[in-house]
Amino acid sequence: MNKKQPKNSVAKKLHRSTNTLSNDKKVLVSNKNISKKSANKNVKKEIIKRETEEAENNEIFTLLKNSEEVSNNEQDIISNKNSDKVEEKSPSISRKRKRSDAGHIKATFDDRNHINSKLDPGHRLNIKKRWEIARRKNLSSEERNKSVTSLFELVHGNVPTLLFKNDTSRVIETCLKYGSKEQRNIIASEMEGRLLEASKNKYAKYIVCKLMKFCPEYRNKILTEFKGQVKKLFLHTEARIVLLEVYELSNAMQRSSLLEEFYGPEFTLFKRTENLNIKDLISENPSNKDKILKNLFQAIQYIINKQESFNYIIMHRILLEYFTYADEPKLKKVIEIICEHIPLFLHTWEGSQVAMLCFSYGTVKERKVMLKSIKEFIAKICKEEYGYLVLLRAFDVVDDTVSVTKYIIDQMVKPSVFKTIMQDKFGHRIVLYLLTGRARSKIYLGFDTFQLLEKGDEIRAKTSKKDPAVRTNELRKAISPALINYAKENTAEMLSNTYMTQIFCETLLCGEATIEEKRSILENIPALIGDTSNKNNIMLTYANRFLKILVQGQYQRLDNGQYKDKQDKQVELHFAPLLFKSIKNDIIFYACNASASFVILALLQDKETGSEVRKVLMNNLPEIEQAAAKDIKSGSRFILKNLGHNVKSLIKTSNDKSNVETKLNKRKRENK
Numbered sequence: 001m002n003k004k005q006p007k008n009s010v011a012k013k014l015h016r017s018t019n020t021l022s023n024d025k026k027v028l029v030s031n032k033n034i035s036k037k038s039a040n041k042n043v044k045k046e047i048i049k050r051e052t053e054e055a056e057n058n059e060i061f062t063l064l065k066n067s068e069e070v071s072n073n074e075q076d077i078i079s080n081k082n083s084d085k086v087e088e089k090s091p092s093i094s095r096k097r098k099r100s101d102a103g104h105i106k107a108t109f110d111d112r113n114h115i116n117s118k119l120d121p122g123h124r125l126n127i128k129k130r131w132e133i134a135r136r137k138n139l140s141s142e143e144r145n146k147s148v149t150s151l152f153e154l155v156h157g158n159v160p161t162l163l164f165k166n167d168t169s170r171v172i173e174t175c176l177k178y179g180s181k182e183q184r185n186i187i188a189s190e191m192e193g194r195l196l197e198a199s200k201n202k203y204a205k206y207i208v209c210k211l212m213k214f215c216p217e218y219r220n221k222i223l224t225e226f227k228g229q230v231k232k233l234f235l236h237t238e239a240r241i242v243l244l245e246v247y248e249l250s251n252a253m254q255r256s257s258l259l260e261e262f263y264g265p266e267f268t269l270f271k272r273t274e275n276l277n278i279k280d281l282i283s284e285n286p287s288n289k290d291k292i293l294k295n296l297f298q299a300i301q302y303i304i305n306k307q308e309s310f311n312y313i314i315m316h317r318i319l320l321e322y323f324t325y326a327d328e329p330k331l332k333k334v335i336e337i338i339c340e341h342i343p344l345f346l347h348t349w350e351g352s353q354v355a356m357l358c359f360s361y362g363t364v365k366e367r368k369v370m371l372k373s374i375k376e377f378i379a380k381i382c383k384e385e386y387g388y389l390v391l392l393r394a395f396d397v398v399d400d401t402v403s404v405t406k407y408i409i410d411q412m413v414k415p416s417v418f419k420t421i422m423q424d425k426f427g428h429r430i431v432l433y434l435l436t437g438r439a440r441s442k443i444y445l446g447f448d449t450f451q452l453l454e455k456g457d458e459i460r461a462k463t464s465k466k467d468p469a470v471r472t473n474e475l476r477k478a479i480s481p482a483l484i485n486y487a488k489e490n491t492a493e494m495l496s497n498t499y500m501t502q503i504f505c506e507t508l509l510c511g512e513a514t515i516e517e518k519r520s521i522l523e524n525i526p527a528l529i530g531d532t533s534n535k536n537n538i539m540l541t542y543a544n545r546f547l548k549i550l551v552q553g554q555y556q557r558l559d560n561g562q563y564k565d566k567q568d569k570q571v572e573l574h575f576a577p578l579l580f581k582s583i584k585n586d587i588i589f590y591a592c593n594a595s596a597s598f599v600i601l602a603l604l605q606d607k608e609t610g611s612e613v614r615k616v617l618m619n620n621l622p623e624i625e626q627a628a629a630k631d632i633k634s635g636s637r638f639i640l641k642n643l644g645h646n647v648k649s650l651i652k653t654s655n656d657k658s659n660v661e662t663k664l665n666k667r668k669r670e671n672k
């Protein structure tokens with residue numbers, strides 16, 4: 001017969017425990033195979049264990065009898081099947097009380113009379129409708145002002161609420177972009193105290209960037225709010241963009257204040273003078289140098305783990321300041337860390353200076369790692385304003401020209417990118433530097449770039465072993481075959497672009513090729529001259545100056561009607577007979593032309609064509625004299641001088657004519 005089960009959960013538990021105790025005793029007694037000693041010990045342990053459980057259950061029974069709360073809430077305890085202890089009744093009671101309190105608060109909140117209309121969905125919808133009109137680009141100035149003013153009326157006083165939303169943050173951006181100065185200042189004042197939080201937000205960060213751009217009066221306040229948080233902001237994914245915008249729009253003093261946190265906390269919190277850069281801090285107290293360099297090195301080590309931070313100019317500035325003031329052993333430690341990441345920071349001026357120093361101080365192994373890292377980006381680096389300087393430094397210091405050819409030159413001469421590199425403002429300088437070397441690169445690079453490269457020669461003397469002349473010849477041999485082949489197939493194209501014409505001329509003068517190979521290229525040029533009425537006639541374009549150089553076989557300067565050598569070596573191209581043969585019928589026309597006359601002058605002074613050209617010109621002196629009288633700066637005057645003709649009278653008459661013309665023009669202006 002089954003006994004009635006007790007209703008109480010605690011009673012159920014006691015009932016189950018007493019049943020298990022009696023069953024265990026029966027099993028222990030009936031087990032005859034166990035030895036008496038071990039059986040007695042186990043029985044004693046089980047009996048002691050069950051007795052303690054019975055004592056606990058008796059205590060629970062007494063608690064149940066004496067507790068009024070349990071008796072009053074017996075139904076609640078029975079319904080809670082998962083609870084095994086009586087103490088769990090108290091959380092259920094507290095939850096009920098919390099629910100009742102929350103309901104009471106909600107009721108009182110719903111019963112309030114005042115509701116803020118600016119937080120109302122309808123009000124938000126009106127803002128969006130007006131914003132759709134204000135953000136249009138085809139509005140007139142009057143319509144723009146009217147729409148922005150109506151939009152600002154809804155936004156005013158509610159900027160903190162709209163700041164962090166995806167849709168409404170754009171509304172504030174529009175107000176800052178098209179609003180008046182007063183409206184911008186009001187928005188900026190409402191954002192005070194929230195700029196740091198906004199810069200970390202996915203949407204509000206763009207508003208802080210707009211504030212920096214359109215509210216220059218508030219830049220110092222933004223910097224003040226960022227004070228002490230620059231490091232954290234730089235490492236924050238969203239805030240990093242804001243910090244970059246702040247840095248680019250700040251002046252030199254403000255930039256120095258941003259970077260002070262990387263020098264160490266003492267220079268930000270306890271500084272005596274305002275806005276000192278690293279140079280001033282070290283000159284003020286030389287003992288600061290070690291502290292600053294130590295903190296900068298720690299910052300570099302910490303930031304290097306996040307590769308995306310290398311794309312920002314602040315990191316490049318930190319690296320440049322460290323490289324400027326650290327000694328060589330410290331530099332090599334940093335180079336070992338960052339040599340693989342050079343493509344990430346060579347696109348800025350600061351980053352390019354760091355990359356150039358890395359190539360200068362790097363070991364053979366580190367230089368090879370750097371060359372491998374930039375291999376995939378050569379086409380882009382060649383066309384960057386600062387990136388191409390890094391390649392020039394690599395050509396100067398890397399002794400392993402085989403690796404340079406493999407990782408740089410072979411990537412440059414690929415058919416898909418070679419043309420674009422030669423037509424680029426900076427890309428064509430790299431090709432010219434490989435052809436001419438340092439000797440004549442000043443003609444194309446400019447004084448500042450040439451001086452920058454010369455500064456690295458002192459370091460190169462310590463870190464490189466190969467002779468610079470040998471290195472230059474090896475690099476010239478590496479790029480010459482590609483240029484010769486391209487010039488053969490695309491002669492007209494190379495003479496139609498200014499940058500490519502320079503490369504074409506230097507290829508024929510300096511390229512490593514036989515005279516026969518160059519001759520095949522020179523034979524293509526006469527076909528491009530054509531008729532004098534043709535606009536594409538290279539004798540009448542800027543290309544004629546390069547034809548003059550090819551006739552002379554070297555760069556020369558004109559001094560008192562005579563060309564004087566600009567370089568020692570002269571290349572015998574034998575181009576003068578080919579050119580004279582193609583323009584023989586029109587030589588007088590070109591001799592009277594302002595720019596083409598200098599090509600005729602070069603033919604007149606050439607040994608192979610001088611006598612024939614002299615005969616033709618002597619038969620047509622009046623026309624040349626007339627052209628020289630019109631323009632004293634043309635080559636016609638120098639042709640007459642080489643022919644032994646007196647040009648002083650022509651100069652005097654031309655000067656008199658020019659004076660008369662200037663006087664007439666002056667009178668016309670006065671009459672008007």
